[in-house]
Amino acid sequence: MITHSLKNPDQNTLNALAFLDYHEDSLGFGLGCFLLRNNLSFEKDDTVRVLAGYDGSFLGEICLQYFLFGNGRRNFLSVITMLVGTLSAISHCGAFYTAFKKGRNAHRFHDLDFSKMLSQPLENIWSAFNIL
Template sequence: MKTLRYLLLEQLYEWSKFPYRFLFKKEGPWGVPVKELLRYPIESLGYHLGCFLLRHNFTSEPQLEDHDVYHVLTGSGISVPEEIAMQFYLFGNGKRSMYLYTVMAVGTALFPDEIKRFWKAFKTGRKAHPFYHLNFLKLLHQPLSTLQYTFKISAI
């Protein structure tokens, strides 16, 4: 059973998607359906992204596709603490945004028992070469392992 803190963060995320897209995302949606992603070569980022979406019964949120790619690259899960840890990872990697700061602050306040996980994710993100700014749509054909090796991306 989910506790109130899980439900609260999930609801905040749902409420924040539209304003975040409207205010901060200037590029258009990728428009690449899961079936098309699964046609990429098995070793590619695109194929692994398709598998991630299929495994979790997700579709990519328009203009927020990079978020799913971060999950694939870092091997992070989809639980609320894992989502927050991924934001700490990205912060360690150099990403800066009001949205990221808000998730980190609210996440730390609601999940103080996960601070060690968040700190570890931050340190792991610092060890990787900056990758948060890449145009992942253009990299879907690249082997996942090559991207992880090139950017020194380790699993959270």
């Protein structure tokens, strides 16, 4: 069952290899692959990156913040990232707007406890939250 709760700070101790123990079509496995591919350690936004389909690049980060803003997350850091990112990459405004619309059209999920969804197939999560 998917529940609303605060993120568990102990999730930050998980490394990419631990996520690869999940089934290949699961959110957990997708997260592990993302972390390995980008040589990252786990951060709470990485799960949203996997679900929304944005990489860890500069443009991917800006798109992620637009997606999250569209999905209802409002905070100072996101707004600053969007502002600076838009001014730095003005030629990509179409992609930013698309990310915003994608987040707005998805059911609100940015504030969920994703640890309860790690074993779920990505396709099911995408469908349930209207992310694709």
